[in-house]
Every structure is written in C-alpha cells, then in structure tokens.
Amino acid sequence: MIEDAAKKTIKILDQNGIVLNKNERNHIEVVDFGLNQLEKQGLQIIVYENNDRYCAKELVLFSNQTCPEHSHPNVGEEEGKMETFRCRAGKVWLYLEGESSERIQAKIPKGSEDYYTVFHEIELNPGDQFTIPPDTLHWFQAGEEGAIISEFSSTSRDEFDIFTDPSIQRV
Amino acid sequence: MIEDAAKKTIKILDQNGIVLNKNERNHIEVVDFGLNQLEKQGLQIIVYENNDRYCAKELVLFSNQTCPEHSHPNVGEEEGKMETFRCRAGKVWLYLEGESSERIQAKIPKGSEDYYTVFHEIELNPGDQFTIPPDTLHWFQAGEEGAIISEFSSTSRDEFDIFTDPSIQRV
Numbered sequence: 001m002i003e004d005a006a007k008k009t010i011k012i013l014d015q016n017g018i019v020l021n022k023n024e025r026n027h028i029e030v031v032d033f034g035l036n037q038l039e040k041q042g043l044q045i046i047v048y049e050n051n052d053r054y055c056a057k058e059l060v061l062f063s064n065q066t067c068p069e070h071s072h073p074n075v076g077e078e079e080g081k082m083e084t085f086r087c088r089a090g091k092v093w094l095y096l097e098g099e100s101s102e103r104i105q106a107k108i109p110k111g112s113e114d115y116y117t118v119f120h121e122i123e124l125n126p127g128d129q130f131t132i133p134p135d136t137l138h139w140f141q142a143g144e145e146g147a148i149i150s151e152f153s154s155t156s157r158d159e160f161d162i163f164t165d166p167s168i169q170r171v
Numbered sequence: 172m173i174e175d176a177a178k179k180t181i182k183i184l185d186q187n188g189i190v191l192n193k194n195e196r197n198h199i200e201v202v203d204f205g206l207n208q209l210e211k212q213g214l215q216i217i218v219y220e221n222n223d224r225y226c227a228k229e230l231v232l233f234s235n236q237t238c239p240e241h242s243h244p245n246v247g248e249e250e251g252k253m254e255t256f257r258c259r260a261g262k263v264w265l266y267l268e269g270e271s272s273e274r275i276q277a278k279i280p281k282g283s284e285d286y287y288t289v290f291h292e293i294e295l296n297p298g299d300q301f302t303i304p305p306d307t308l309h310w311f312q313a314g315e316e317g318a319i320i321s322e323f324s325s326t327s328r329d330e331f332d333i334f335t336d337p338s339i340q341r342v
C-alpha cells in the first residue's frame with residue numbers, strides 16, 4: 001500500500017515534468033498520520049532540503065486526499081514554521097483560521113468531522129500561492145484531479161506539529 | 172531587449188510545465204548586472220516569495236548564459252545568504268571555492284577572465300541539487316540547452332552581494 005502510493009507519487013511528478021533523483025525516488029514519504037485511511041487522509045512528501053534556516057518540499061495529493069488540520073506552534077523563543085504553498089498542478093483548497101467561507105468546496109472526511117474546525121477557504125490553481133502564518137490552524141484537500149504543491153518554508157520540525165485529531169501520530 | 176528576454180523566459184518555463192500567475196509574468200526580473208551583454212552574462216529571475224525567514228525563486232538561464240562570480244557575505248550578526256540550487260531542466264555548471272577542477276566545462280566570458288577566480292566544478296542535471304554555504308564565492312553557467320533552477324534559500328538581500336567584477340551593479 002505504502003509502496004503503491006510511492007510509485008503513484010513518482011508517476012504523477014513524472015507526468016508533470018518534475019524530475020526526482022534516485023535517492024529521492026527511494027525516499028518518498030508516504031504519511032497516513034496513523035489513521036490508516038491514506039486515500040482519504042494522507043499526504044506524499046519529497047523533502048528536497050531541510051536545514052536550520054529554510055526548507056523546501058514537494059507535496060503530492062491524490063484525488064480528494066486531505067491533509068488533516070494542524071498548526072506549527074512557536075517553540076521556545078522561535079516562531080513556528082511559516083509555509084508558502086505554491087500550486088504547481090491540479091487544484092487545492094486550503095482552509096485556515098479566519099472568517100468562515102459561506103460554503104466550502106472540500107468534503108470533510110467522514111467520521112472525522114470533529115477534527116476540522118477552520119473554514120476560511122483559499123482556492124489554489126497552478127501558479128497560485130499562499131503563505132500560512134506561524135501558529136495558525138490549517139488543513140487542505142486536493143480537487144478531483146489531485147495536486148502538486150511546492151512548499152517553501154522555514155525549518156521543518158514535524159515533531160512539534162499539533163493536530164486537532166488527538167489520534168494522529170505524525171512522527 | 173529586456174522585454175524580449177522576459178518573453179523568452181516565460182516561454183521556456185511554459186515549455187517545461189512551470190506555470191506563472193499573471194503578476195509574475197509581468198514582473199520577470201531580467202538582470203544584466205550593468206554589463207550590457209545579457210546573453211553572455213545575465214540571469215532571469217522570478218521571485219515567488221522573499222520574507223524575513225526564507226526565499227524561493229525560479230532562475231532561468233539562456234544557452235551558455237553566465238551568472239557572474241559573487242558571494243553573499245555575513246551582515247552584522249546574521250550569516251550570509253545560504254542557497255540551494257535545484258536543477259529542474261537543462262544543465263548547469265556551478266563553480267565555487269575549493270579545490271579547482273582539472274578541466275572546467277564552462278567557457279569563461281571573454282574579456283571578463285579576471286573576474287572569475289573559483290573553479291571547483293559541480294555539474295547539475297535535472298533532479299540534482301547543491302547547497303552553497305554562506306559567504307562563499309560562486310558563479311554558474313548553463314549548458315548549450317539553457318537551464319531552469321529552483322532556488323531555495325534564506326532571505327534574499329541582493330544589496331549586500333559582493334561581485335568580483337567591480338563594474339557590476341546589482342541593485
């Protein structure tokens with residue numbers, strides 16, 4: 001299952017002209033957040049670079065796949081992770097704190113309704129991007145056709161992420 | 172000339188499946204470094220994001236175009252800009268401080284030989300990347316077919332860049 005998802009990820013990137021090197025192909029991060037329903041709630045990640053100053057990743061979402069609601073809190077003196085999502089292909093609906101949109105386009109994963117609490121919608125199509133401030137709840141879902149997102153950010157420290165769903169284990 | 176270069180840049184990105192939004196299309200940075208020989212020494216830049224924590228750009232180089240030698244010095248207490256070059260298309264030869272390579276593949280721009288002083292060669296093909304440490308001299312040249320580089324970095328502060336060629340005006 002994880003291997004199938006990794007292969008599918010490589011294929012999607014390939015079809016969109018995004019080239020991975022051999023090491024990256026062998027280290028696709030397939031994340032099901034411990035929920036065991038990857039196709040509904042999950043995310044595929046290629047980490048290009050993560051150092052003590054900045055981070056860059058490619059995120060792949062399958063059709064209607066959702067990355068669950070979370071935030072990147074401040075840690076000690078350091079501000080939480082700040083991330084810019086740039087849509088490269090497909091469509092993404094991003095939700096964050098702020099005034100709720102009247103009607104949202106994403107479908108909240110069935111059985112997890114309690115763990116989606118922010119509904120300010122931003123739609124990202126190829127060439128669109130949005131920067132999520134630190135310490136701000138957010139979640140996102142791909143459209144029918146899936147999505148590729150380039151994530152540019154400050155240093156990634158996944159172990160500090162806070163998920164709304166208490167059953168989620170990220171690291 | 173500048174407008175032609177901007178159009179050519181958009182076309183190259185388009186042919187490689189990299190989508191720009193309207194605002195980006197209207198703000199391609201065409202940099203000739205004040206040398207007035209863009210095709211030989213120059214660089215085309217799309218700035219996706221530059222905030223006080225990180226920066227992300229797309230760099231486009233035409234056939235055999237060279238970005239002149241420079242460094243990103245430390246500024247006060249802050250370490251100089253650190254940058255990761257990821258080759259997306261074409262071929263790039265990157266040169267930096269360190270042991271000189273026996274024979275380099277790039278052709279040093281005629282008349283500017285004095286201003287190229289570091290010759291440790293790194294060849295980048297699609298999917299390859301390299302991180303340039305802060306405060307380190309470097310320059311780079313595209314192969315015959317040109318190149319697209321995704322640059323992930325700490326904050327960009329071009330006004331502090333130091334070029335080996337004293338006649339260069341970056342900002």
Ligand SMILES: [Zn+2]
Pocket residue numbers: 070071072083138
């Ligand atoms: Zn996040």
Ligand SMILES: [Zn+2]
Pocket residue numbers: 241242243254309
């Ligand atoms: Zn540089």
